[in-house]
Amino acid sequence: MKQDTCILTTLPIETAASAFAALGSEQRLAVLRTLVRAGPEGLSMGALGTRTGVTGSTLTHHLKILTAAGLVNQERQGRSIICSGADMTAVQALTGYLLSECCADCAPEKAHDHG
Numbered sequence: 819m820k821q822d823t824c825i826l827t828t829l830p831i832e833t834a835a836s837a838f839a840a841l842g843s844e845q846r847l848a849v850l851r852t853l854v855r856a857g858p859e860g861l862s863m864g865a866l867g868t869r870t871g872v873t874g875s876t877l878t879h880h881l882k883i884l885t886a887a888g889l890v891n892q893e894r895q896g897r898s899i900i901c902s903g904a905d906m907t908a909v910q911a912l913t914g915y916l917l918s919e920c921c922a923d924c925a926p927e928k929a930h931d932h933g
Contacts, residue, residue: 829914833888833911834911834912834915836887837889837908837912839887840887840889841887841889843880843883845876846883846884848870848871848872849872849880849881852869852870853866853890853901853902854906858902859902860891860893860900861900862899862900862901863878863881863901881901887908889909890902
């Protein structure tokens with residue numbers, strides 16, 4: 819059955835496209851996945867690099883793209899930069915964008931329940 823309510827279904831198509839483009843790299847997707855797994859406390863850039871195998875300027879480049887797309891938050895804590903757990907509101911908005919109209923054009927008996 820089609821889900822009638824889905825969070826953040828009003829995500830502009832430009833915003834969704836930008837976020838999906840940011841995830842179009844295996845390394846960036848691995849970085850985001852690692853931050854999601856780490857939770858809201860996040861990881862230092864060193865720990866993130868160790869866990870993902872992406873380090874140095876390459877990691878900085880990927881984080882810049884993910885941050886610009888609103889998928890990652892960064893905060894300076896003393897001399898370290900902490901990449902906080904991915905911005906879950908943005909991740910949920912992307913999921914909602916994909917699922918908000920799931921099965922809207924198919925017969926009710928073929929619809930999925932995403933609730």
